[in-house]
Amino acid sequence: MKHGYSHLAGTLLVALGVCFSPLSRSMAQSSTSSDNTFSPGVTKDLLVGDFDFGASFTGKNNLQYDAPAVSLINLYRMNNFFFQAAIGGEFDDNGNPSIGVKFMNINYLLGKGWELRAGQFDAMPFGRFPRTFDPSWIWPLEGTPKGMYALGLTNGDFGVMLQGAQYLGNSVLRSFFYITNGPTLDSSTGLIGAPIIADNNKYKMYGVRFSLSPYALSNLEIGVNAAYTRGVGDTGTAFARVPLTMWAFDFNYAPTVESLDGFLRLRGQLNLVDLGNATYSGVNYKNNSSTYFAMVAYQPSMADSPFISKLMFSTMLSHIQVPTGADWGRPTDTQYDLGVTYWFNWRTNLKFNYSLTQHEGNAFYIHLGIQI
């Protein structure tokens, strides 16, 4: 019955998307010819997306093309209602094409900076990286920070969310509150995995994010994130009552520095994951893990040379700490990245990236990212 409700909610969201999309287009055309008004509300629709493709060199004569990936995002707004859905297409490891819904949610703008949201979210407000920096046309390096997607929650989730931003004197407080299905658990390895719409147990994930921009006229933002669920394993198994507590701390700052003729991007995030004790494949260990990254990027955007002004230089340190005794198929590892990105325009980049890892070997990447 519980799963039935989940399916019903999913079906309703799909139906809303299918109905709104063609309808909104016809409304948008009508609205253009009638001074943007269409009774009973004003409707607006937009199709955007992103594309990325690249290649990696991991040694002499070892060139490998990365599978191209594309996603299309439909955005639709009618007064205070806002609907967004994304479909993504890519090739799997065997070269077979796959298409799937990446996210689909409906949002109501409550006013005064508050918004109520429901559906499938593409990335949860748990830190900054997956939610705002990950698209290839935004992130200046080819690779994602080490271990960032080892957290199940970062892959998106299904549920409801309230978010808002308010002034606190001359500071800005941005808040998120959410209740979602929560991650799943691979009981053979102790790794948490992506949430699924047909929830695997009766326990929900409760999460909050607070971030503070200490000065309203600066884009410095410091965030604290917490999420908790009483159980992550499948119903009916010994893992159903294994609790999960996660914390993340993040910062983001992108100042313009006139003395450097350009701007900097300073970003970082620390994730702490604490799964309750359990025995995985006969091994009992303390299932605590952590990941972090720190990135600095510099673009001399005010340089006299047009070519130089379109270059961005970036470097990143990232790390994953795997629990002692865990059989995760990946070791505790640290990665260093150096990159040069050329921006053809504000939404198209070509990246050259050298990546050094302690355990997985080094690689050189070339990558193209486009927002379409």
Add this chain to the structure above:
Amino acid sequence: MKPGGNKMKIIMKKFISRFRGMLFFLVISGFAMAVAISACSTTSPVVKNVSGAQLWAMKCQSCHNAPPPNQFSPQQWDVIIAHMKTYANLTQPEQDKIVAFLKQR
């Protein structure tokens, strides 16, 4: 003790045990929201004197390159600002000023 008092206690205990996580979340969130609502304001004297162009450059640039205003129509900017709200969690004055600037082109 009233008849049924023990039964009520047991029901309450079961309820608290069953919904402990949710209650914890609601109490913490409610407290945080109460503090936020009482202490926060929907505007700031500093932001009142800032132009939409300044906010556009500052806020967009914090995550990605700022798109030029002429890239999208005024109707499309209304949609995009709602999309950006879901990611950047902009305040109401930030949304209003940025979209007004982008629509001027």
